[in-house]
Amino acid sequence: MAGVDEPGLPTLYEWAGGLEPLRRMIDCFYDRVEADEALSGFFPGGVSTRHRAHVADWWAEVLGGPETYTEQHGGYEAMLRHHLGLDITPAQRHRFAATMSLAADDAALPADPEFRAAIIGYLEWGTRLAVENSRRGATPPAHAPTPRWGWGVAPPYVG
Ligand code: HEM
Numbered sequence: 001m002a003g004v005d006e007p008g009l010p011t012l013y014e015w016a017g018g019l020e021p022l023r024r025m026i027d028c029f030y031d032r033v034e035a036d037e038a039l040s041g042f043f044p045g046g047v048s049t050r051h052r053a054h055v056a057d058w059w060a061e062v063l064g065g066p067e068t069y070t071e072q073h074g075g076y077e078a079m080l081r082h083h084l085g086l087d088i089t090p091a092q093r094h095r096f097a098a099t100m101s102l103a104a105d106d107a108a109l110p111a112d113p114e115f116r117a118a119i120i121g122y123l124e125w126g127t128r129l130a131v132e133n134s135r136r137g138a139t140p141p142a143h144a145p146t147p148r149w150g151w152g153v154a155p156p157y158v159g
Pocket residue numbers: 039042043050051054055058073078079082083086088092093096122123124125126127130131
């Protein structure tokens with residue numbers, strides 16, 4: 001899948017180094033979540049390998065990689081379904097986002113400001129939507145494409 005940026009720019013997926021580094025980030029993230037008193041309650045019994053793989057596939061697709069989540073795991077509709085009714089609080093959202101930022105460091109993802117700003121932008125957006133969609137009685141769009149994220153206002157500087 002092409003990125004959403006100007007032609008010639010690498011996708012965020014390519015810049016990250018492909019699926020393996022994203023899997024590493026998600027693994028580091030859920031290892032932290034399992035030990036986190038604010039977040040572990042969402043995953044009674046721990047976070048399965050299957051769950052970790054699905055979430056890594058979601059991130060890969062959003063960042064411009066292969067469309068595995070849409071083709072094999074149910075796409076936007078499945079992702080949405082998993083969050084309905086979770087009733088995520090703002091404090092839990094913040095911990096989730098901060099923990100993912102730490103996990104990006106744990107996994108030694110590229111640390112340049114442009115890449116990190118872009119993925120944190122997606123994280124902030126996605127977690128805030130997750131809070132809204134998880135509220136009791138929420139009526140989010142039933143169908144939507146899997147989002148695509150790009151570099152936004154700060155692509156890598158090419159001198
Ligand atoms: C950028 C933000 C987020 C992304 C990209 C994301 C992604 C996903 C995806 C793709 C799934 C489904 C995995 C599958 O298909 O098996 C999922 C499930 C889940 N997510 Fe999120 N999520 C986000 C935010 C959150 C937040 C803020 C929380 C809670 C604090 C949360 C808690 C959960 C839980 C508990 C499940 C599993 C539910 C179940 O198994 O029934 N997520 N997430």
